[in-house]
Amino acid sequence: MNTKLTSLLSIRYPVIQGAMAWVSDARLAAAVSEAGGAGTIATGGREAAWVRDQIRQAKRLTDKPFGVNVMLMAPNRDEVVDTICEEKVAYVTLGAGNPVPYFAKFSEAGIRKIPVVPNSRLAQRVEAGGADAIIIEGMEAGGHIGVLTTMALMTQVIPLIHIPVIAAGGFADGRGLAAAFVMGAAGVQIGTRFLAAEECGVHPSFKQRLFAATDTDTVVTGFSVGHGVRGVRNSFTDKYLALERQGASAEELDRLATGTSRMAAVEGDVENGMVQAGQSLMPLQEMEPVRTILERMMAEAEEALTKAPDLLK
Ligand code: TUI
Secondary structure, X not given: OOOHHHHHHOOOOOXXXXXXXXXXXXXXXXXXXXXXXXEEEEOOXXXXXXXXXXXXXXXXXXXXXXXXXXXXXXXXXXXXXHHHHHHOOOEEEEEOOOOHHHHHHHHHOOOEEEEEEOOHHHHHHHHHOOOOOEEEEOOOOOEEOOOOOHHHHHHHHHHHOOOOEEEEOOOOOHHHHHHHHHHOOOEEEEOHHHHHEOOOOOOHHHHHHHHHOOOOOEEEEOHHHOOOEEEEOOHHHHHHHHHHHOOOOHHHHHHHHOOHHHHHHOOOOOOOOOEEOOOOOOOOXXXXXXXXXXXXXXXXXXXXXXXXXHHHO
């Protein structure tokens, strides 16, 4: 399949693997890139030395293009940005803040800049600032999210923007990909679906929790303090949401949430940790290699697009 995204990144399939804090490392990213997509290393919560090491590991595992995500709320973001520029990767995705101040450094290093935006205002701002492509992320996504849905974003942002637009949030199969392409997207970003991959190092208890989950099992914590995070409902989210309803301060809520992403993803405490995941959980049924997941998705997308002209008969 050829889109503006496959050309921009020199990849076979127009699929970026979404960065997932404490989960997506060199192994997952390299597996996705080897299979023809674009793998992304997540750096949120990590030290710059870890980021450097993972970039070097990924380069040993694949000669295909891969990227790194910068979580712009991270206190060490400047150090992480400098490390990425020194080590050189194909692209960066930039989320959870204003990415424009970092564009010049990445351009000098020859790294493509792909910000994640939750609305049309930011989309236009980053395009004017020189982004190479944008990811519009709907609130169906896991982790830190905005308030608009993927459909509302595709409807309103794609016609405004001239650079390639990648849709994210809720995509987990090939019919979804086909729908995004028909909407005018150049690609999709998929995170949650890859949590089921064999090459994904998330704790086995986390995977099991996702295999058991259905469409209604996620909740969003922190909307009242302007900091929505989607994950699977559990003891932690019940406690957090109860405190939020009682009008707890942002500081108190942040204290409660600190360390909970790592607790779930690394330690496997899926009751007291935050099991960050998007809404499309039912396609996750069993562990499979990344290549199987990606190739099935592309075959389904091709089938859906091949059948689409029948609608006009
Ligand atoms: O960044 C994400 N998703 C994330 S980051 C993350 S790490 C974390 N873990 C636990 C708690 C909190 C964070 C988990 N998931 N998605 C991209 C994204 N970017 N979503 C929303 C935004 C965004 C928000 C505001 C982008 C820009 C923005 O700009 C603010 C402004 O006006 O400058």
